[in-house]
Amino acid sequence: xxxxxxxxxxxxxxxxxxxxxxxxxxxxxxxxxxxxxxxxxxxxxxxxxxxxxxxxxxxxxxxxxxxxxxxxxxxxxxxxxxxxxxxxxxxxxxxxxxxxxxxxxxxxxxxxxxxxxxxxxxxxxxxxxxxxxxxxxxxxxxxxxxxxxxxxxxxxxxxxxxxxxxxxxxxxxxxxxxxxxxxxxxxxxxxxxxxxxxxxxxxxxxxxxxxxxxxxxxxxxxxxxxxxxxxxxxxxxxxxxxxxxxxxxxxxxxxxxxxxxxxxxxxxxxxxxxxxxxxxxxxxxxxxxxxxxxxxxxxxxxxxxxxxxxxxxxxxxxxxxxxxxxxxxxxxxxxxxxxxxxxxxxxxxxxxxxxxxxxxxxxxxxxxxxxxxxxxxxxxxxxxxxxxxxxxxxxxxxxxxxxxxxxxxxxxxxxxxxxxxxxxxxxxxxxxxxxxxxxxxxxxxxxxxxxxxxxxxxxxxxxxxxxxxxxxxxxxxxxxxxxxxxxxxxxxxxxxxxxxxxxxxxxxxxxxxxxxxxxxxxxxxxxxxxxxxxxxxxxxxxxxxxxxxxxxxxxxxxxxxxxxxxxxxxxxxxxxxxxxxxxxxxxxxxxxxxxxxxxxxxxxxxxxxxxxxxxxxxxxxxxxxxxxxxxxxxxxxxxxxxxxxxxxxx
Ligand code: ADP
Ligand code: MG
Numbered sequence: 001x002x003x004x005x006x007x008x009x010x011x012x013x014x015x016x017x018x019x020x021x022x023x024x025x026x027x028x029x030x031x032x033x034x035x036x037x038x039x040x041x042x043x044x045x046x047x048x049x050x051x052x053x054x055x056x057x058x059x060x061x062x063x064x065x066x067x068x069x070x071x072x073x074x075x076x077x078x079x080x081x082x083x084x085x086x087x088x089x090x091x092x093x094x095x096x097x098x099x100x101x102x103x104x105x106x107x108x109x110x111x112x113x114x115x116x117x118x119x120x121x122x123x124x125x126x127x128x129x130x131x132x133x134x135x136x137x138x139x140x141x142x143x144x145x146x147x148x149x150x151x152x153x154x155x156x157x158x159x160x161x162x163x164x165x166x167x168x169x170x171x172x173x174x175x176x177x178x179x180x181x182x183x184x185x186x187x188x189x190x191x192x193x194x195x196x197x198x199x200x201x202x203x204x205x206x207x208x209x210x211x212x213x214x215x216x217x218x219x220x221x222x223x224x225x226x227x228x229x230x231x232x233x234x235x236x237x238x239x240x241x242x243x244x245x246x247x248x249x250x251x252x253x254x255x256x257x258x259x260x261x262x263x264x265x266x267x268x269x270x271x272x273x274x275x276x277x278x279x280x281x282x283x284x285x286x287x288x289x290x291x292x293x294x295x296x297x298x299x300x301x302x303x304x305x306x307x308x309x310x311x312x313x314x315x316x317x318x319x320x321x322x323x324x325x326x327x328x329x330x331x332x333x334x335x336x337x338x339x340x341x342x343x344x345x346x347x348x349x350x351x352x353x354x355x356x357x358x359x360x361x362x363x364x365x366x367x368x369x370x371x372x373x374x375x376x377x378x379x380x381x382x383x384x385x386x387x388x389x390x391x392x393x394x395x396x397x398x399x400x401x402x403x404x405x406x407x408x409x410x411x412x413x414x415x416x417x418x419x420x421x422x423x424x425x426x427x428x429x430x431x432x433x434x435x436x437x438x439x440x441x442x443x444x445x446x447x448x449x450x451x452x453x454x455x456x457x458x459x460x461x462x463x464x465x466x467x468x469x470x471x472x473x474x475x476x477x478x479x480x481x482x483x484x485x486x487x488x489x490x491x492x493x494x495x496x497x498x499x500x501x502x503x504x505x506x507x508x509x510x511x512x513x514x515x516x517x518x519x520x521x522x523x524x525x526x527x528x529x530x531x532x533x534x535x536x537x538x539x540x541x542x543x544x545x546x547x548x549x550x551x552x553x554x555x556x557x558x559x560x561x562x563x564x565x566x567x568x569x570x571x572x573x574x575x576x577x578x579x580x581x582x583x584x585x586x587x588x589x590x591x592x593x594x595x596x597x598x599x600x601x602x603x604x605x606x607x608x609x610x611x612x613x614x615x616x617x618x619x620x621x622x623x624x625x626x627x628x629x630x631x632x633x634x635x636x637x638x639x640x641x642x643x644x645x646x647x648x649x650x
Contacts, residue, residue: 004086004161027181031190032132032197033124034077034173036310037203038064041081041171042203045142048082056144062203066194073177073639075132075185080170083141086149086161089163091138093125093151094159128173129155136174194236200309200330204235243284243311243330244290244649247274259288262327263302267291267560270380275305275331275358283330284356287324287362291383292491301325306332306423318351321359321398331358356397363401370405370417378415381407389491403498408481411460411470415479418499422455428497429453454503459483459492461506469507470627472551480507489569508626511591514550521546521594525603532606533590536615543589546599555596556622558588590622610647616640 042062048054065078084092134154140146148164161390166172175184183189187209193478196204242258259269269288277283289299303320305312309332315325321334332355366388369377388406392399405414418427458473458480460466473480483492483504491503521529530544549557564586571581592599598614605611620637623629629637 028193030127031193033127035198037484038079045082064205066588067208070185073185075175077173083169085141118460131184132175133178134176138164138166140169174427198309200241201237205237243286245469262501281335283333287327287329304330308334315410321355323394326387359398385524386487389487393494456503458507505562514548532615536619546592546594549593555598556618557591558622558626560586
């Protein structure tokens with residue numbers, strides 16, 4: 001074949017500057033592009049053989065070699081795929097035969113925003129010029145009578161096409177690394193990059209350093225065989241990653257080992273879901289629920305996305321529902337248009353379907369576990385609860401599926417689902433008929449009627465801090481549930497919206513009166529007590545109520561209205577400072593137990609110093625059970641306590 005000089009067509013003089021522009025983003029992406037071309041070439045050759053269009057050598061083994069040479073400053077990729085004829089090199093490489101070329105140049109000449117574009121527009125091969133001054137292709141086609149072809153291009157718009165040297169079918173691509181990218185002729189840099197992008201590619205990849213004759217790598221035998229004694233190196237990739245296997249073939253240990261290796265997480269995952277579907281789209285993967293120590297840790301999830309075992313990116317939130325990003329896992333979806341930019345993914349109906357599918361699978365797994373292996377589910381619950389609750393609030397469909405499988409832990413550590421706490425038929429307000437609605441509007445007392453029928457769930461946010469209330473509750477034989485995570489502040493409101501007849505009240509938001517003891521306090525005494533305690537508290541607007549409390553041992557308790565407290569918590573959650581929030585500080589109500597002798601004592605000794613002391617002490621004790629005292633409050637409390645003890649000594 002006569003040496004042939006040619007020009008790269010279709011505005012190619014514009015292409016190189018654009019390709020160079022990508023250099024500041026992920027330059028290493030060219031490794032992925034060249035290796036995936038090699039994989040494609042091998043797949044094509046195997047398919048041709050299956051179709052009877054070519055014959056494979058008897059002991060054919062797909063194989064890719066990467067050879068680094070930091071002396072010659074080259075990086076070489078060798079495959080035993082189908083190879084190309086000189087004409088094909090012209091057509092596929094030289095003519096930059098991609099339909100969208102002009103469109104591409106128009107669209108992206110000013111913005112080099114995504115490394116994904118290269119692949120999408122069939123420019124994958126040209127990404128080599130991000131790191132190379134010149135690129136040589138040496139290739140021999142599988143076709144009968146084909147001659148080896150050699151193509152050299154120095155990154156300008158000209159190239160030379162000539163006879164090549166390859167004697168076995170396949171392609172060798174040699175990059176002469178440019179001065180700015182010398183790291184890519186280093187073995188360890190290449191190993192690291194392969195680890196990143198090619199760890200699970202479907203054909204074995206071997207790395208060699210400064211191999212003597214990279215061009216004529218034998219087709220079947222590994223190049224290391226020149227020296228018989230030398231052990232054959234191990235491939236850098238795992239060509240059968242766990243997610244490609246049938247779930248029934250995988251053991252728990254397989255899943256755990258894979259998790260450790262891929263995520264370098266030595267804490268065992270709680271459990272996992274193996275996704276495996278062919279219809280309506282192709283998707284495989286494994287999602288792990290990591291052990292989440294605290295809510296802060298939860299942010300560290302990682303979901304790796306693959307397209308036919310080729311790594312694409314981590315945590316693409318368009319494909320994975322955001323709340324699932326606390327999980328760790330791999331998703332492989334060959335149908336995914338992954339080579340387009342992220343903004344295009346956002347509006348892709350197909351991508352949304354994948355996201356819905358994943359979300360549905362997770363909900364199915366969790367609800368199934370709750371129904372079938374409740375014990376496990378309870379064991380994992382505390383770890384997974386924040387993530388599930390977040391998911392419910394973020395994703396309506398997920399929420400609707402999961403709401404009945406949310407666990408509530410009671411004060412004895414026993415778990416219940418909502419149906420166990422409030423019978424299903426009482427969870428929703430009855431649907432009003434049109435007539436009733438009209439009547440309701442006219443009568444205006446509709447709200448009040450509704451409130452009366454609500455089913456109340458009491459909860460605790462701090463088992464230590466609220467221990468006095470908890471004791472009250474336990475003595476009364478009533479149940480309360482522990483909702484002590486940050487997310488619960490908004491979650492209870494969410495449940496109330498979904499289950500319209502359910503209301504959550506923190507146990508310090510109201511106190512149970514003993515209705516069997518009908519005797520009420522006289523208005524006079526009530527006024528008197530209000531005055532005394534407002535003075536004792538140094539708060540002229542303190543609300544004071546005197547009631548018959550069921551628990552006779554308790555003299556004074558503070559309650560805080562549920563709505564007010566929630567409002568403040570939400571404001572704090574949105575990052576408002578203590579100062580900004582202070583104007584909205586929920587107003588406490590001091591509840592006094594009419595039956596308690598200390599309360600009677602105060603009424604009887606209202607003008608004495610002792611009466612005053614006891615009132616102040618009772619107020620502080622009520623405060624103390626509700627919240628930590630400020631340093632000043634604490635000092636006064638200690639002084640007064642001492643004073644009272646001294647009185648005993650007298
Ligand atoms: P794409 O892979 O998206 O088609 P590329 O720019 O990566 O775009 O490659 C262009 C074409 O060059 C490929 O479609 C293929 O026909 C050919 N090609 C590239 N690398 C090889 C290879 N190692 N063996 C055989 N053909 C190749
Ligand atoms: Mg390609």
